[in-house]
Amino acid sequence: MKIVVCIKQVPDTKGGVQFNPDGTLNRKAMLAIMNPDDKAGLEAALRLRDQYGAEVTVITMGLPKAKDVLIEAMAMGADKAILITDRVLGGADTWATSTTLAGALRNLEYDLIMTGRQAIDGDTAQVGPQISEHLGIPVISYAQKLDIAGGYVIVQRQYEDGYHVLKAKMPCLITALAELNKPRYMTPGGIFDACEAEITTYNRGHLIDVDDANLGLTGSPTKIARASDKVKKGSGEQVNLDPEASVAYILEKLTEKHII
Amino acid sequence: MALLLVLLDHYAIVEETIMDFNLDKKHEMARALFQEFAENEVKPLAQEVDETEAFPVATVKNMAACGFLGIPVPKEYGGQGCDTLTYAMCVEELAKVCGTTAVIVSAHTSLCIDPIMTYGTSAQKEKYLPPLAKGEKLGAFGLTEPGAGTDAQGQQTKAVLDGDEWVLNGSKVFITNGKYADLYIIIAVTGIVEKRGKPLKEISAFIVEKGTPGFTFGTKEKKMGIRGSATYELIFTDCRIPKENLLGVQGKGFGIAMHTLDGGRIGIAAQALGLAEGALARTVEYVKERKQFGRSIAQFQNTQFQLADMATKVQAAQMLVYRAAKAKEQGGSYSTEAAMAKLYAAEIAMEVTTKAVQLHGGYGYIREYEVERMMRDAKITEIYEGTSEVQRMVISADLLK
Numbered sequence: 001m002k003i004v005v006c007i008k009q010v011p012d013t014k015g016g017v018q019f020n021p022d023g024t025l026n027r028k029a030m031l032a033i034m035n036p037d038d039k040a041g042l043e044a045a046l047r048l049r050d051q052y053g054a055e056v057t058v059i060t061m062g063l064p065k066a067k068d069v070l071i072e073a074m075a076m077g078a079d080k081a082i083l084i085t086d087r088v089l090g091g092a093d094t095w096a097t098s099t100t101l102a103g104a105l106r107n108l109e110y111d112l113i114m115t116g117r118q119a120i121d122g123d124t125a126q127v128g129p130q131i132s133e134h135l136g137i138p139v140i141s142y143a144q145k146l147d148i149a150g151g152y153v154i155v156q157r158q159y160e161d162g163y164h165v166l167k168a169k170m171p172c173l174i175t176a177l178a179e180l181n182k183p184r185y186m187t188p189g190g191i192f193d194a195c196e197a198e199i200t201t202y203n204r205g206h207l208i209d210v211d212d213a214n215l216g217l218t219g220s221p222t223k224i225a226r227a228s229d230k231v232k233k234g235s236g237e238q239v240n241l242d243p244e245a246s247v248a249y250i251l252e253k254l255t256e257k258h259i260i
Numbered sequence: 261m262a263l264l265l266v267l268l269d270h271y272a273i274v275e276e277t278i279m280d281f282n283l284d285k286k287h288e289m290a291r292a293l294f295q296e297f298a299e300n301e302v303k304p305l306a307q308e309v310d311e312t313e314a315f316p317v318a319t320v321k322n323m324a325a326c327g328f329l330g331i332p333v334p335k336e337y338g339g340q341g342c343d344t345l346t347y348a349m350c351v352e353e354l355a356k357v358c359g360t361t362a363v364i365v366s367a368h369t370s371l372c373i374d375p376i377m378t379y380g381t382s383a384q385k386e387k388y389l390p391p392l393a394k395g396e397k398l399g400a401f402g403l404t405e406p407g408a409g410t411d412a413q414g415q416q417t418k419a420v421l422d423g424d425e426w427v428l429n430g431s432k433v434f435i436t437n438g439k440y441a442d443l444y445i446i447i448a449v450t451g452i453v454e455k456r457g458k459p460l461k462e463i464s465a466f467i468v469e470k471g472t473p474g475f476t477f478g479t480k481e482k483k484m485g486i487r488g489s490a491t492y493e494l495i496f497t498d499c500r501i502p503k504e505n506l507l508g509v510q511g512k513g514f515g516i517a518m519h520t521l522d523g524g525r526i527g528i529a530a531q532a533l534g535l536a537e538g539a540l541a542r543t544v545e546y547v548k549e550r551k552q553f554g555r556s557i558a559q560f561q562n563t564q565f566q567l568a569d570m571a572t573k574v575q576a577a578q579m580l581v582y583r584a585a586k587a588k589e590q591g592g593s594y595s596t597e598a599a600m601a602k603l604y605a606a607e608i609a610m611e612v613t614t615k616a617v618q619l620h621g622g623y624g625y626i627r628e629y630e631v632e633r634m635m636r637d638a639k640i641t642e643i644y645e646g647t648s649e650v651q652r653m654v655i656s657a658d659l660l661k
Contacts, residue, residue: 075289186293187327188350189340195286 001054001148003045004108005078006101006115006131007038009062009069013120017229025121025227034069037116041176043183044146045114046077052148055079057108061089061100067199074194075186086203091217094122098130099214103207105135112153113173117142128175138172144179290346294353297326306358309488310633315440316488319361324395329368333377338390344523345585348530352581355534356541359637360488362534366527367436367489368392372399375445375465375520379508388443388467400441401524402432402494403517413461413514417496419448424503426466428496431478434644438492439477444468446494447517450510463513467505474499485636522595524645525602526588529581532602532609532641536574539616539634543567546620546629557619566619570612577605596658603651606641613638 011017011030018026034042045056058073060066061084070081084104092100105113113135115128125141132139144163145156151170156163158177186194204215213219241249254260283291301322309316323329331347333339340346347369355362373392376384391397408414417430428448435444444467451462468475478493508516544567547558557563584601587594613635617624624631642648 071289075293185297185326186289187340188290188293188331188342188346189327189335191289191293192286192340192342192346195284195289 001048001052001111002057002109003048003054003112003114004057004059004105004110005038005042005045005073006113006128007042007058007060007069007073008035008116008119009033009060009066010035010119010121019227019229032065032068034072035116035119035121036178037118037120037176039116039183040178040180041114041116041174042073042076042078043181044143044174044176045112046184047181048112048146048148049077054111057082059084059101059104059108061085061092061097061104070199071191071194071197072186074197075190076184077190080200081197082200082202084202084206088204088212088216091220092215093220093222094124094126094130095221096215096217096219098127098134099210099219100207101127102131102134103210104202105131106208107202107206111170113137113171115173115175117175117177125175128173132173135173138168139175140166140168140172141175143174143176146174146176146180287345287349290342291349291353293326294328294350295356297323297328298353298357302354302361303357306360306630307627307633309358309360311487311627313482313487315490316361316364317440320364320395320398320440323361323365327395328365329395329398330373330389330393331369333373333389333393337377337385337393339393343585344526344588345582348526348581348585351527351530352534352537352578355531355637356538358488359531359535359634360486362531363436363486363489363528364398366524366531367401368399368441370524370527371401371436371520372441372443372445374523375401375507375516376467378519379465379516380467381504383504384467384507392443397442398437398440400435400437400444401520402435402444402446403521404432404434405430406433413463415447415449415461415463417446417448419450419464419466421450421503422500425500426503426506428466428468428474428499428501430496432494433478434481435492435494436489436644438490438494439480440490442470444470444494445507445520446496447513450513453511462511463517464510465507465513465516466501467507468496468499468501472499472501483640485633485638485640487636518595521645522598523588525598525651526581526584528641528645529577529584529598529601529605532605532638533574533577533581535634535638535641536570536577536605536609536612539613539631539638540567540570540574542630542634543570543616543619546623550621563619566615570615573608574612577601577608580604596655599646599651599654602641602646603648603655606638606648606651609638609641610635 009032011027012033018029020026048054049056056078057080058070058078059082060069064085067083070083074081089100118125129139129141140155140157142158143155144158147154152167153170153172155166155174157166239249302319327340328350330339331342331350332344335341351362351366376388392399405416419426419428446466446468447463449461450464452459453462474497476495478495481491483491547563548556550557580601584594584597587597616631617635620629620631623629
């Protein structure tokens with residue numbers, strides 16, 4: 001079995017978000033980590049390999065320094081790594097990204113493609129399903145549990161109030177939730193090997209069946225008007241009234257804000 | 261001119277081997293891994309491990325799964341194939357949050373795996389290294405006896421060859437990982453030899469498996485620090501082990517023990533270093549928060565000067581520890597480097613943790629604050645695997661030889 005895992009290097013948002021004056025993310029000021037949902041996808045792939053035997057390839061698109069996230073994936077146990085990097089691919093939104101990844105994936109054999117549900121920097125949850133559309137294969141998103149049986153995947157897809165159990169024929173694409181598993185740590189020996197391992201590099205020329213008009217900033221229909229960090233809520237207003245007066249007060253406030 | 265070139269060449273080599281303290285990418289990544297593991301998996305348990313004196317069985321299993329119990333073991337024997345520096349960094353990072361967990365890894369790796377790697381026959385390596393390196397089995401080392409600590413010639417435990425078996429009688433005390441370890445390197449007297457007209461004990465080393473009839477455990481010691489580490493007495497009563505469990509050459513056990521302790525000192529030096537670093541980090545956080553006389557105590561010059569001294573000594577200790585680890589990796593003797601690293605790191609660990617407690621004031625004396633535990637944990641680093649006095653003997657013996 002061949003599994004390809006799409007991973008993304010994202011800024012660690014744990015310590016808050018930093019912006020450039022133009023409103024884009026100041027990635028240099030923030031630590032880069034493997035996107036948590038993607039890491040769960042990688043762990044799921046590695047567990048399938050441990051259980052059934054498989055070859056796990058990780059692939060990412062980004063600046064040359066995105067290689068670090070591939071090294072981390074290999075130190076966790078991934079067998080092969082591919083970095084897609086090219087100036088013409090810069091500034092890509094989800095459409096241009098999924099077009100690029102699909103173009104790269106057309107070079108590879110796969111039974112299963114794993115992606116994370118969404119990245120913590122963009123939070124769109126679009127790239128995984130878009131890739132499946134480009135490649136014409138089924139997608140099951142929001143996987144919270146995953147198994148394989150005779151050429152099929154059986155997935156628990158999370159819903160707000162429960163889950164669906166879905167079965168799909170491979171090849172297919174699955175988007176993983178961070179809750180899917182607890183990813184393993186790298187091993188010291190894995191790190192030593194990964195630092196020496198060869199990483200395949202793709203550029204625009206390696207992408208199959210893609211139009212330049214769908215790549216990079218120019219191929220991105222999304223335009224960002226403005227971006228901001230989470231707006232901190234104020235401490236609110238405290239009033240101490242008897243129940244009847246409280247109800248009247250709340251109604252007045254809600255009316256004032258046109259909520260009712 | 262030729263001489264100058266030779267000299268320049270010589271300096272270039274010295275520069276490269278001793279002065280390069282920049283860690284490469286793989287060591288940086290390994291440190292990040294150890295740090296993440298220590299923060300997430302070890303730190304939350306450290307206080308409980310200390311309070312209950314419970315050996316952290318689950319943590320050991322967890323570390324085994326991550327390969328931490330076979331870091332310097334070649335891949336062909338199931339290890340990680342990394343170097344001594346990586347191993348020392350692992351012990352250091354663990355000790356930053358838990359002295360107990362750090363010494364479990366150190367005793368297992370330096371005192372059990374290392375002598376088997378260095379002196380074991382191929383059969384012994386094939387049999388014992390894979391389970392040790394994968395952490396399926398835990399290792400320990402027994403040299404110290406009630407009447408023989410630093411003076412290894414005072415050994416009383418005897419091993420007598422009887423047919424195809426060695427018969428062990430005697431006892432060992434203060435054995436780290438005791439009872440929980442599956443494999444023990446045991447030092448015993450195998451006869452008397454004459455050297456320069458004087459009778460001298462012939463000492464040999466053995467591999468003894470837990471569960472061998474006649475091998476039992478005595479009392480568990482109650483300690484000041486590293487309270488979760490299991491420290492037991494080992495008792496051998498007509499304990500018969502196969503002849504092939506002799507480690508190395510018969511009569512060379514003293515050298516094996518001393519060489520093993522040289523390596524062990526790098527592990528303990530790394531543990532001491534980690535304790536000092538951990539205490540310094542907690543103190544830096546604390547002095548910024550603690551307010552007295554209307555300002556944080558970090559604003560007092562006394563605090564600033566104390567912290568500056570602590571940080572400088574920690575940095576110096578780290579250089580000595582890494583240098584010793586690199587010296588071991590390069591082969592040849594590294595006794596002096598290891599002794600210097602252990603001596604200095606242990607002494608500054610005691611000093612830094614004591615100052616950390618002092619800067620915490622009354623809170624530093626309360627168990628809830630980690631520096632209290634770190635100060636108790638630090639004391640042992642000046643004592644075990646050769647006291648600071650023994651390290652001074654080793655260092656000066658090298659100077660005066």
